[in-house]
Amino acid sequence: MSTSDHAAGREQSTGTAHAVLRATADLPAPWAAICGASVDVVQGRWDGPRGLGSEQPCPECRRLAEG
Numbered sequence: 001m002s003t004s005d006h007a008a009g010r011e012q013s014t015g016t017a018h019a020v021l022r023a024t025a026d027l028p029a030p031w032a033a034i035c036g037a038s039v040d041v042v043q044g045r046w047d048g049p050r051g052l053g054s055e056q057p058c059p060e061c062r063r064l065a066e067g
């Protein structure tokens with residue numbers, strides 16, 4: 001599994017970016033991040049500026065997506 005298999009999700013209340021599986025990113029809201037958090041919006045790639053490149057990427061999602 002690589003980071004390109006994930007979309008970037010954002011938890012509105014905290015501003016934290018989480019990774020969402022590509023397979024579930026196309027489904028209707030709500031989405032669940034791979035760390036188990038619920039995300040409010042899905043916006044682009046996890047390895048892009050809205051994901052890992054954002055100010056607050058979720059460390060747990062980063063670990064899981066890279067593993």
Ligand SMILES: [Zn+2]
Pocket residue numbers: 017018019033034035036037058059060061
């Ligand atoms: Zn997360």
